[in-house]
Amino acid sequence: xxxxxxxxxxxxxxxxxxxxxxxxxxxxxxxxxxxxxxxxxxxxxxxxxxxxxxxxxxxxxxxxxxxxxxxx
Numbered sequence: 186x187x188x189x190x191x192x193x194x195x196x197x198x199x200x201x202x203x204x205x206x207x208x209x210x211x212x213x214x215x216x217x218x219x220x221x222x223x224x225x226x227x228x229x230x231x232x233x234x235x236x237x238x239x240x241x242x243x244x245x246x247x248x249x250x251x252x253x254x255x256x257x
Contacts, residue, residue, distance in 0.1 A: 195229050214250040221251045
C-alpha cells in the first residue's frame, strides 16, 4: 500500500469518526525506519490509529518505538 493510498484510507476514517473530537499525530522515534520518518507529523482525526507505516495492513508495531500522540 502506498502512502497515497494510506492517506486516502485515513481521510475516510477521519470523515466517519471526526465527531469523536480526537486528533492524533504520528511521532517517529529518532532512530526509526525511513517509512516512519516520512510519516512523522502526519495527523489523523478520530480514534487512535492502530496502523503504523511499516505494518499498514495489520495492527501492531513489531518492535517499533514510534507512536501516535493525542493532540486534543
